[in-house]
Structure formats: structure tokens, C-alpha cells
Amino acid sequence: MTMQLYPGLNLGEAHGPDHAKSETFVFGFWVFLMSDLVLFGMLFGTYVVMRDATAGGPGPKELFDLGSVALQTAALLLSSLTCGMASLALKYDHVSDAPVPPRSLGRWLALTFFFGAVFLALEIRDFVEMFAAGSPPMRSAWMSSFTALVGLHGLHITVGLIWILVLINQIGMQSLRGVIKQRLMVWALYWHFLDIIWIGIFSVVFLGGLL
Amino acid sequence: MEKHSEHAQYVMGFILALLLTAIPFWVVWTEALAGMRAAAVIGVCAFVQVVVHAHFFLHISTSKQKREDLELILFATLIMVILIGGTIWILSNLHHRMH
Missing domain, CATH: 1.20.5 (Single alpha-helices involved in coiled-coils or other helix-helix interfaces)
Structure with missing residues (x-):
């Protein structure tokens, strides 16, 4: 086993200079991820403080749909698995700078996009239903903090989905250069990171709220 | 060889994560436990699942x-x-x- 240069799946020495060069690139992305983690942490803290501040309006028990949250969780977890498979396809099927990338990478990316899109569609549907049921974000401090926390995660997922489309487009139009490999690797870190944030959201916000 | 073990890591992480998600959802869905006990199960499962994701998906380790x-x-x-x-x-x- 070669030495791991950074946390995350490493390209490996078979990729030659691309492996060594990705170290600083990925480290920089980890710095971003950790600052993002602090941002989510603040919103988690705010949410817990505001959890009873419903101001007489509807609360978790009236608004949350546990079945939908379970489906979203399953979709996001499946997308994490397919994201891992995409990383493995990159590491083992793209060792050379082949002009036409093998299909497996694109297929796993497309599947990840699909599961991510299922997650986002369900989440947007839930938000629309909550707002329609008389609980827009301005209804109470609790609803504001809920929308900020869950909405920010949804926004991150949206960005991740757009990012997948850009990557699929780039590997289709250009050869799989080192810089594109690096972008694929940091996108995978970003995607797995969002799934970890979701563990916090479904545990603290949804399951905690429905107890 | 390395490919197979890395592949197995993702699958293993996925199965563990699925299990650690199913337990707290089941507890809340069936109301099998209540109050602090249910909260404790949710908290422990969440913490372990974060560790599982960090280890199997993000490959964060203390060595190498x-x-x-x-x-x-x-x-x-x-x-x-x-x-x-x-x-x-x-x-x-x-x-x-x-x-």
C-alpha cells in the first residue's frame, strides 16, 4: 500500500505526477470543507437553541414527514456509495491520459446525479408543503432556523449536482488531464462531506424533533 | 488486490451506515423507546455513523x-x-x- 498523501481516496502512484501534484490541491479543499463545517456547526447550534421557539405556530410534529425523510436519507446514502464507485473507476480505469474515458466513470457519476436529484426533489416538495401549510420561514424563530440549516444543506446539494454535470461535460470534451482528476477527487470529498452533515440533520432535526 | 479491498471498504461502509440509519428511524417510527432512551439511541447511532463515514468514505485515518x-x-x-x-x-x- 502506498502512503496516503491526504485524507480521501488517493490516486495512487500508478497515476505518476498527477498523484503527487494532487496533495496541495486536496489539502486546500480540506481547509474549505472544514470552514464549511464550522458554518454548519453555527446553524446547528442556532437550531437547537430555537427548537421550542415556535411562537404558537406549527412545530416538528405537525410538519415533518418521517417517510419522506427516510427516503431522502436512503437516496443520499446510495449516492454516497455510487460516488465512491466513481472514485474507484477514476483511480483504476483511468491510469493513462486516454482521450476517450472508459464508460464506468461517467455511468457512476450519472447515477450519483440521479440519487442526488431524487433527494433534492423530495426535499423541495417537503419545503413547499410546509410553506403551503401555513409555516413559511418567517412564521417563527424555529422555522427560520430550520429553513436556514436544512436549506443551506439543500443549497450545497444543488451546487454538488451542478458540479457533477460540469465534470461529466469536462471529461466528455477533454482528455482526463491531471487537473480534471483533481476536480473529480475534491468533488467526491465534498459529496461525502454533505452526507455526514445530513446524518446530523436527520438525527438532530427530524428524529430529535419527532421524539 | 488493493482495488478489491478498497471496493470492499465502500460496500462495508455502506452496509454499516444503512444499519446505523435504520436503527434510529425504527425507534422513532415504532415508538419502541421514548424520551431520553430514544434520544440516547439516536445520538449514539449518529456518532458512530459519522465515524463510519469518515473512515470508510473519507478515508480519514491516524496513520500513513x-x-x-x-x-x-x-x-x-x-x-x-x-x-x-x-x-x-x-x-x-x-x-x-x-x-
């Missing part, structure tokens, strides 16, 4: 890698704990005193 990365992650986690814990502590104390 540059220390700066690990220090960065641990420091950010420390900041998180202080921020969240401190916020909840101070504000719930204030809330308590105002009643």
Missing part, C-alpha cells in the same frame, strides 16, 4: 498520511464542539434564568 490534514480536521472538530456546546450551554442557561 500527512499530519497537517489530520490536525486540520481535529482542530475544526474542536472548534465545532466549542461553538455548538458553548452556544447551547450559554443560551439554555440564560433561558432558564429568565423564567
Whole structure:
């Protein structure tokens, strides 16, 4: 086993200079991820403080749909698995700078996009239903903090989905250069990171709220 | 060889994560436990699942890698704990005193 240069799946020495060069690139992305983690942490803290501040309006028990949250969780977890498979396809099927990338990478990316899109569609549907049921974000401090926390995660997922489309487009139009490999690797870190944030959201916000 | 073990890692992480998700959802869905006990199950499962994701999906480990990365992650986690814990502590104390 070669030495791991950074946390995350490493390209490996078979990729030659691309492996060594990705170290600083990925480290920089980890710095971003950790600052993002602090941002989510603040919103988690705010949410817990505001959890009873419903101001007489509807609360978790009236608004949350546990079945939908379970489906979203399953979709996001499946997308994490397919994201891992995409990383493995990159590491083992793209060792050379082949002009036409093998299909497996694109297929796993497309599947990840699909599961991510299922997650986002369900989440947007839930938000629309909550707002329609008389609980827009301005209804109470609790609803504001809920929308900020869950909405920010949804926004991150949206960005991740757009990012997948850009990557699929780039590997289709250009050869799989080192810089594109690096972008694929940091996108995978970003995607797995969002799934970890979701563990916090479904545990603290949804399951905690429905107890 | 390495490919197979790495593939197995993702699948293993997925199965463990699925299990650790199913338990708390089942507890809340069936109302098998209530109050602090249910909260404890949810909390423990969430913590273990975060560790599972970090290990199997993000490949964060304490060995065979540059220390700066690990220090960065641990420091950010420390900041998180202080921020969240401190916020909840101070504000719930204030809330308590105002009643």
C-alpha cells in the first residue's frame, strides 16, 4: 500500500505526477470543507437553541414527514456509495491520459446525479408543503432556523449536482488531464462531506424533533 | 488486490451506515423507546455513523498520511464542539434564568 498523501481516496502512484501534484490541491479543499463545517456547526447550534421557539405556530410534529425523510436519507446514502464507485473507476480505469474515458466513470457519476436529484426533489416538495401549510420561514424563530440549516444543506446539494454535470461535460470534451482528476477527487470529498452533515440533520432535526 | 479491498471498504461502509440509519428511524417510527432512551439511541447511532463515514468514505485515518490534514480536521472538530456546546450551554442557561 502506498502512503496516503491526504485524507480521501488517493490516486495512487500508478497515476505518476498527477498523484503527487494532487496533495496541495486536496489539502486546500480540506481547509474549505472544514470552514464549511464550522458554518454548519453555527446553524446547528442556532437550531437547537430555537427548537421550542415556535411562537404558537406549527412545530416538528405537525410538519415533518418521517417517510419522506427516510427516503431522502436512503437516496443520499446510495449516492454516497455510487460516488465512491466513481472514485474507484477514476483511480483504476483511468491510469493513462486516454482521450476517450472508459464508460464506468461517467455511468457512476450519472447515477450519483440521479440519487442526488431524487433527494433534492423530495426535499423541495417537503419545503413547499410546509410553506403551503401555513409555516413559511418567517412564521417563527424555529422555522427560520430550520429553513436556514436544512436549506443551506439543500443549497450545497444543488451546487454538488451542478458540479457533477460540469465534470461529466469536462471529461466528455477533454482528455482526463491531471487537473480534471483533481476536480473529480475534491468533488467526491465534498459529496461525502454533505452526507455526514445530513446524518446530523436527520438525527438532530427530524428524529430529535419527532421524539 | 488493493482495488478489491478498497471496493470492499465502500460496500462495508455502506452496509454499516444503512444499519446505523435504520436503527434510529425504527425507534422513532415504532415508538419502541421514548424520551431520553430514544434520544440516547439516536445520538449514539449518529456518532458512530459519522465515524463510519469518515473512515470508510473519507478515508480519514491516524496513520500513513500527512499530519497537517489530520490536525486540520481535529482542530475544526474542536472548534465545532466549542461553538455548538458553548452556544447551547450559554443560551439554555440564560433561558432558564429568565423564567
